[in-house]
Amino acid sequence: MKDLPTGMLITLIILTLIVLTAVFLLIWALIEPHILEVSTVSMRPAGKEPGFKKQDPQASGRPGLRLFFFSDLHADICLIKPERLIRALKEAHASAPLDAVVFGGDICNNYQVNKKCLSYLQKISDACSELNIPFYGVSGNHDFGFDVSDGKAFFDSIEDKQISFTSHATGRKIVLFGIDDSGRKHRVWYKVPEVPEDCVSVLAVHNPDAILHFEEKDHVDFMLSGHFHAGQIKMPFKLEFLVLRADKLPQSNVIEGVFEHNGTTLFITRGVGCNKLPLRFGAVPEVSVVEIFA
Numbered sequence: 001m002k003d004l005p006t007g008m009l010i011t012l013i014i015l016t017l018i019v020l021t022a023v024f025l026l027i028w029a030l031i032e033p034h035i036l037e038v039s040t041v042s043m044r045p046a047g048k049e050p051g052f053k054k055q056d057p058q059a060s061g062r063p064g065l066r067l068f069f070f071s072d073l074h075a076d077i078c079l080i081k082p083e084r085l086i087r088a089l090k091e092a093h094a095s096a097p098l099d100a101v102v103f104g105g106d107i108c109n110n111y112q113v114n115k116k117c118l119s120y121l122q123k124i125s126d127a128c129s130e131l132n133i134p135f136y137g138v139s140g141n142h143d144f145g146f147d148v149s150d151g152k153a154f155f156d157s158i159e160d161k162q163i164s165f166t167s168h169a170t171g172r173k174i175v176l177f178g179i180d181d182s183g184r185k186h187r188v189w190y191k192v193p194e195v196p197e198d199c200v201s202v203l204a205v206h207n208p209d210a211i212l213h214f215e216e217k218d219h220v221d222f223m224l225s226g227h228f229h230a231g232q233i234k235m236p237f238k239l240e241f242l243v244l245r246a247d248k249l250p251q252s253n254v255i256e257g258v259f260e261h262n263g264t265t266l267f268i269t270r271g272v273g274c275n276k277l278p279l280r281f282g283a284v285p286e287v288s289v290v291e292i293f294a
């Protein structure tokens with residue numbers, strides 16, 4: 001080393017640092033899919049302004065509805081064991097009763113829903129039965145070709161169904177409903193089903209871009225989505241979205257968290273599992289206790 005010219009020594013040091021950084025990032029990306037964040041998400045009624053605005057997370061008083069929401073299981077590449085998710089569910093329910101568990105779609109990878117993935121949902125369903133909490137869900141783009149409407153996915157599909165609750169805070173009627181996903185190949189943005197005008201409406205739909213296809217008459221006060229995985233492997237300049245995905249909202253920095261837009265409050269979860277590779281970076285798996293203040 002002593003005899004190396006200074007220029008070569010500096011190059012060697014820089015190359016070593018680059019390799020060490022790459023190894024560190026790879027190790028972290030392998031670790032991150034094993035970490036589970038249980039977030040508490042407050043959603044308040046949105047203003048009518050167009051454009052997306054991050055919603056202030058502060059809320060006070062009693063929520064009208066309390067949901068346990070998770071999405072993007074991709075159970076064949078999910079490093080979060082169902083037992084951990086169930087523990088989070090039980091702890092959430094013990095701290096204050098949950099009204100429902102809602103799944104936001106994407107059961108498996110590779111557009112094939114198999115038994116292993118379904119057994120994950122079966123365990124969640126069994127836990128819900130044990131706790132006496134209803135389990136609802138919608139399909140994601142990866143569930144294309146698999147019919148979730150007949151109970152085979154162990155949740156009650158809320159596509160074209162309306163589940164009524166009474167707000168714990170105001171006594172108002174709250175309607176939970178859903179839209180399934182057509183799959184990406186032949187994308188169709190299904191119409192938002194009609195709900196009574198005088199209720200508070202909560203829509204579960206896998207792809208947050210659906211909000212860009214709402215019509216003026218659609219009544220969606222709150223919306224629960226996933227799909228983006230928060231980029232799954234975050235890169236500089238949002239390259240993961242620019243190169244790998246055609247989704248629209250990330251181009252406006254609407255990627256994860258709570259936003260409001262034109263009368264709708266939207267929550268986008270980072271999801272639980274991984275797409276294609278068992279790696280996540282800057283996008284820790286998430287399940288959420290969603291408190292709707294209405």
Ligand SMILES: [Fe+2]
Pocket residue numbers: 072073074106140142227228229271275
């Ligand atoms: Fe997904």
